[in-house]
Structure formats: structure tokens, C-alpha cells
Amino acid sequence: MAHHNGPRKKTRYKFKKDLRRRGILPVTAAIRTFEMGQRVHIVCEPSVQKGMPHRRFHGKTGTVVGQRGRAWLVEIPDGNATKVVISRPQHLKPQRV
Structure with a gap:
């Protein structure tokens, strides 16, 4: 069997969009x-693969700390780190206030 451990593993329902979206x-x-x-929410957009964060950060909220080219650096608390x-x-x- 092949080794199926790509970056979009186990995302069939997590990255699914509504029919009208x-x-x-x-x-x-x-x-x-x-x-x-x-403060920003990380919600992966499945129609754009470039610059997509890892699936474990989908739905998390963090703080913008910088910019790198076209991308943004977001700091997220993850346990003690x-x-x-x-x-x-x-x-x-963006998070609504």
C-alpha cells in the first residue's frame, strides 16, 4: 500500500464548502x-491551496504579528507554547468586536 500522509489528509469534511459558497x-x-x-480567525479556504495553513490550525484564533511577502504571520497559543x-x-x- 502507498503511504497516504499528505498535508490535506483527513480534511474531506473540514475543508468542505457549502453549496452556494x-x-x-x-x-x-x-x-x-x-x-x-x-485578532484573526484561521479558516482555510479550500479553493486556494497556496499559503494554506496546516489543518490543525483550522478554526483557531490568533494575533497578527507580522507580514512575510504576501502572507501574514499569526501567533497562536497551542497548549503551553x-x-x-x-x-x-x-x-x-478578522475577528468581529
């Missing part, structure tokens, strides 16, 4: 900007 995203999702210290996730803006949603 399928298709490509508007351009505004790709050019969205954030401020340092802003804090991790920095690199993600493109299509996979980030």
Missing part, C-alpha cells in the same frame, strides 16, 4: 490587509 473568491479576499496586533502560522489573507478572517 462554491467557486472562486473575490479579489478583495486576496488583497485584504491586517494591522499588527489584530505559542506558534507562528504563516498564512495568506484568503485563509484569515
Whole structure:
């Protein structure tokens, strides 16, 4: 048997979109900007594979700490550690206050 341990393993239902939300995203999702210290939700957008964070961070909330090219650095508490996730803006949603 082949070794099936890719980055999108076990994501059949996690990355599934609703019927009416399928298709490509508007351009505004790709050019969205954030401020340092802003809280964002990580929600993986399955129609965009580039810059997608690991599936374990899907649904987590973190703080924007920097920018790297077109991607944003998001700091997430994970148990006793804090991790920095690199993600493109299509996979980030600002937290409503």
C-alpha cells in the first residue's frame, strides 16, 4: 500500500464548502490587509491551496504579528507554547468586536 500522509489528509469534511459558497473568491479576499496586533480567525479556504495553513490550525484564533511577502504571520497559543502560522489573507478572517 502507498503511504497516504499528505498535508490535506483527513480534511474531506473540514475543508468542505457549502453549496452556494462554491467557486472562486473575490479579489478583495486576496488583497485584504491586517494591522499588527489584530485578532484573526484561521479558516482555510479550500479553493486556494497556496499559503494554506496546516489543518490543525483550522478554526483557531490568533494575533497578527507580522507580514512575510504576501502572507501574514499569526501567533497562536497551542497548549503551553505559542506558534507562528504563516498564512495568506484568503485563509484569515478578522475577528468581529
